[in-house]
Amino acid sequence: MDLTPVGIDIAKTVFQVHYINQDTGEVVNKPIRRAAFLEHFSNRAPCLIGMEACGGAHHWARKLVEMGHQVKLMPGEFVKAFNIRNKNDAADARAIWLAVQQPGKAVAVKTEMQQAMLALHRAREQLVKFRTMQINSLRGLLAEYGEVSAKGRASLDKAIPGILARVADRLPAVLIDTLREQWAGLTKLDEQIAAIERRMREWKKDDRAVKAISEIPGVGLLTATAAVAMMGDAKAFRSGREFAAWAGLVPRQTGSGGKVNLHGISKRGDTYLRTLLIHGARSVLIHANEPGPWIEQLKKRRHPNVVIVALANRIARTIWAVLAHDRPYQKGYVSARPAGTASVS
Known part of the structure; x- marks a missing residue:
């Protein structure tokens, strides 16, 4: 009809x-x-x-x-x-x-549960931004009075009691009290972020798809929940390559006269999910004892950032395969085409 x-x-x-x-x-x-x-x-x-x-x-x-x-x-x-x-x-x-009326990739209609999980991600992302802004603001204000701490949140927490004690004698009490409140506010933000992550872990226990892709190296709590919620129905994508392209992890193309040029990644799709996939790939390269022969060969001939993005692309395709085919992750699994099947480029 x-x-x-x-x-x-x-x-x-x-x-x-x-x-x-x-x-x-x-x-x-x-x-x-x-x-x-x-x-x-x-x-x-x-x-x-x-x-x-x-x-x-x-x-x-x-x-x-x-x-x-x-x-x-x-x-x-x-x-x-x-x-x-x-x-x-x-x-x-x-x-x-x-x-x-034109052919094109439609955005999957999300369920209320998927939107609820994305709402948790957005709220957490906003709190993390607030926390980073608060830390940078404290550093900037203290630097105005000659007090500089080492990089990192742990270094700031360790140094700030001594810094406030040193400047308390020469600065107004109202400023010192305000700086203490700003520092104490970081702990409150930490608690809010931890509470959201705890709710995500509770959802993970009840969601079969999230548990399945959490077994993939480089896919943690945030990546697993965000991928399932943003993807919607995995079968809406024809292949893992299409899902990786949707996430913006494939080269951007320009061409004319029959010649196609490949550039950096397209960065299309959702920036948040792509960032999580790249951070997960970076974690695998840093912490994995045996990253595998494919990664080892790639590291010999390409820049480290290119290797990270290539691995993120591979993780995205693995996520699609696990969800679309409804089977658990298997390390070292090799996809084999049925006999007599022609390859499609």
Whole structure:
């Protein structure tokens, strides 16, 4: 059955809807209030609904799927190519309507549980940023009075009692009290971060997919929970290579006249997940006793940073294989093609 394509530009209170009435051929581009949005689609035949993957999109996608519609969430940069000239709600809805009819990789609609885990990651990431800002602020303020400590949080915690004692005689008490409060605030941030990580570990115990990929070297608590939540359905990706490309861990390409040039990694996809994968690969190279012959050979001929990214790419592909094929991680496993199968480039 051919589904009527519909483009929806979602917002806080007014949603813009664009489609062509199949019975009359009329081009419909009209605003719908938030309260009447679901009612408008509850009485319609199944449609192919396109939306940008922005704030609130997953919530509305789940509601529309429950009504029997097919929903395709798309990255904003993919939709932007179809927005011609002026940007407004009507033009955005039309651009989404054009984009949803094009072939392209859709963003998987996440469950509420997956979004909840990502919310924990975002909250933790924000707290870590606050903690880093607090530490740098303390260092900068103390450096103004000639007090400099060694690098690292442990060095700062060890040095700051003595520093505050030395400057207490020549600086106002209100400043000393404020610096002590700022230093004490680091402990509170540590406790908040630890509490979030404890909740993640509790979720890990109940999630089979997170437990499975946690066995992969370089995949810890943060990487495992973030990968499962961001990926959605692993089978939405055709291969591990496609998942690695989605994470931005493949070379960026430019070319003309039949010649293709490869550059650094594309850095597309989610920066947070890509950062976790690269940190995990770096940890494997630093701490692994036997990293394996593939890594050893690569280290002889390529820069260390290139080796780290290559290993991160391999970890991403391994994560996809474990989840897509629903089997445990096996060290040294070699994927073999069935006899008579032609290779696909």
